[in-house]
Amino acid sequence: MVRLTVDLIAKSINHKNRKEESLAQYLRKITHLNLSDKNIDTIDDLSLCRNLNVLYLYDNQIRQIHNLGFASNLTHLYLQNNCISCIENLTSLKKLEKLYLGGNYITVVEGLETFEELRELHVESQQLPLGEKLLFDPRTLHSLAKSLSVLNISNNNIDELGELALLENISHLIAVDNQLHHVKDLEFVLNKWTKLCRMDLKGNPVCRKPKYRDRLIIQSKTLVT
Structure with missing residues (x-):
């Protein structure tokens, strides 16, 4: 397996960009870092990259989210x-x-209590235990x-949306290939989601x-046909 280290970043970047500066100087100013599909299983100390805005770590083997506390300027995180x-460990x-976070082994959506600016959350296609569905922590x-506008919960065995009615600013719900059966249940959340424009329910029994x-x-009155 591979540890995500400063040395790994150095091997991944274009050395032409660093002709007149040290690696440390370069790392301090980069805003985007793409380390997808590198067989990474562990995130090491990347605190030199304190100005990161966008971090791509998808298609790896990461088991635990840690050592990202330095990235207080991060706006987009792809895992x-x-x-x-x-x-976990995202409060900073x-x-x-x-x-x-799609395509992981998450069973409960939690640990996002400090995210006041989060607009999009993608948790589709979790590898759930047989017969279980994706759950959401009320906190x-x-x-x-008040912040979330796009939510992707596709392919997670979800059979009702009532608890999600709290998300008053949802404008786009993607809930493909779940177990939603009843129109009345959907009508209930539509009464709460007064800004909803798009809702994708393909593959549901309903x-x-x-x-x-x-x-x-x-x-709904606001759904776009």
Whole structure:
């Protein structure tokens, strides 16, 4: 396996960019770092990269989120398709706007209580234990209620959306390939989601209900057909 270290970053960057500066100087000023698909399993000390805005770590083997406390300027974090089972150690990332965690082993969406600016959360296609569904910590939902506008919960065995009604600023819900059965349950959250413009429910049993789309559009008033 591979540790994400400063040395690994040095091997990944274009040396032409560093002709007249040291590695440390370069690392202090970079704002974007792409280390996807490097077989990384551990994040080491990257505190030199304190001005990072965007960090790509998708398609690796990372099991634990740690050593990112330095990245207080981070706005976009891509961690999809790793081996992460717990959302943790992100409390310092107060400027985070987009968080990508799809394709991991997360069973509970939690640990996001300090994210007042998070606009997009992608937690689709978790590797869940047989028969279980993705759960949401009420504290995290309360914290995200006013900021979150895009939520991707596709392919997570979700059978109802009632607890997500707290997310009052949702404008785009992606809930493909879940277990949503009842139009009435959807109508309930639509009454709460007064800013919802797009809702993707393909692959849910409710899609086989007669005129389900018409009922939802009538109920919502804001959904785009």
